[in-house]
Amino acid sequence: MVSVSAIVIQPLPRDQRCVVPTQRESRHPRSDSPNPSRRVNEAFRPGEPGTFVGIGKIANTRTRAEPRLRTAALGTALVFAVSGAQLGTWVSRLPAVRDRVHASPAQLGLVLLAGGVGSLVSMPSTGWLCRRFGSRTTVAITAVPALLALFLLGLAPSLVALGAVMFAWGLGYGCWDVAMNVQGSTVEQRAGRDWMPRYHACWSVGGIAGAAAGSVAAKLNRPVALHFGIAAVVGALLLAVGLRVFVPDRAPDAHEHRQSALRALRSRRLVAIGLVTLCTVIVEGAAADWLALFLVDDRHTSAAVGAAGYAAFAVAMASGRFAGTPISQQLGRHRAVGVGGITAIVGVVVTVFGPWVPLNYLGAVLWALGVCLIFPAAISAAGETPHRPTDAIAAVATLGYGAQLVGPPLIGFLANRVGLGHALLVLVVLGALISALAPAVRARRR
DSSP states (O other), X not given: OOOGGGOOOOOOOXXXXXXXXXXXXXXXXXXXXXXXXXXXXXXXXXXXXXXXXXXXXXXXXXXXXXXXXXXXXXXXXXXXXXXXXXXXXXXHTHHHHHHHHTOOHHHHHXXXXXXXXXXHHHGGGHHXXXXXXXXXXXXXXXXXXXXXXXXXXXXXXXXXXXXHHXXXXXXXXXXXXXXXHHHHHHHXXXXXXXXXXXXXHHHHHHHHXXXXXXXXXXXXXXXXXHHHHHHXXXXXHHHHHHHTTOOOOOOOOTXXXXXXGGGGOOSHHHHHHHHHHXXXXXXXXXXXXXXXXXXXXXXXXXXXXHHHHHHHHHHHHHHHHHTHHHXXXXXXXXXXXXXXXXXXXXXXXXXXXXXXXXXXXXXHHXXXXXXXXXXXXXXXXXXXXXXXXXXXXXXXXXXXXXXXXXXXXXXXXXXXXXXXXXXXXXXXXXXXXXXXXXXXXOOOOO
């Protein structure tokens, strides 16, 4: 038996001693270890906060997780691109659809309104769906019906039928939009990277591809139904590829009841972000809804040239968003949004008053560069909400899509009275409002 007095405590070598950080070092972690709380959270399995993996995993988790997160980011970007391609496909053939059902600008505005109503019906519950089933399942069960509705838009024989299909398309498309943004926010938060502008850049790339294909189909006089059917099948195949690599983000709460995400709008900041989103969707959506028609009707171009005008808009959107991360970091998110609102005003004015088609195209490019970073900035700002960011994203996106209840009919009715070109000048007021509300999207410290 060993006596306690016989134990001799030997000092450890310096390289084996446990160094306790000072109070100052504890409050101010070293700069080469960013976001310590996130490193600790990585000791838990993603989606299973109650399951501890081990402290030994923390040091190597980021290195091992990054390839998977990058793959998930690519899959998310692909889903964004498919979504953009569907919208680009639709708007590129809008003149042909308008002519088939013999719609006036006001009637077409009401038909487009039906799509916005459908989105507003489904979007408030998307945050709950994503927590309950995960964004992967939510995208799958909403995107496939939206693709089917796109095909049916090419077959609608009357205004009433077109409005009904637009409503169904809006139901699926709006929920799909929120769910893919939730996945994008999840991936960028876990990776600690600002990837949201690039997701939306890929959405714009999809819009370019859809509009370019629509321009070719219009030039070759291909049937709208055939064009939309091919686009829907290709979109479904690409969706299957992207959804396979989504990261799990299901976070059910056993005591939670289904409720609208609009309950999250209890702070002035979120309301202001929602208003910025609303104005942005009107300004951006006006290009999708009316730019091709403006070029065809007011500048007397062919349908192919009109579709190419929206393609130029989409190219500028994608370019601005791919370059947007360093711009936002240099200026600050809120300053980039403020400058964007002013640039959009200049673009709309040049588009409307430019006497030559190349000048109209230049205006469309400035228009796109102005609004390109605003929607991603609003989604990122909403995703920084401490509690239930899925509801915050859904609420802000719902307010944004509420623009479709205002924008198309407003511009359509004004176009009947003062002409489409002058009706588009209402976007100047909205650009000024975006710049005024820009401080609401200021980045919060992480």
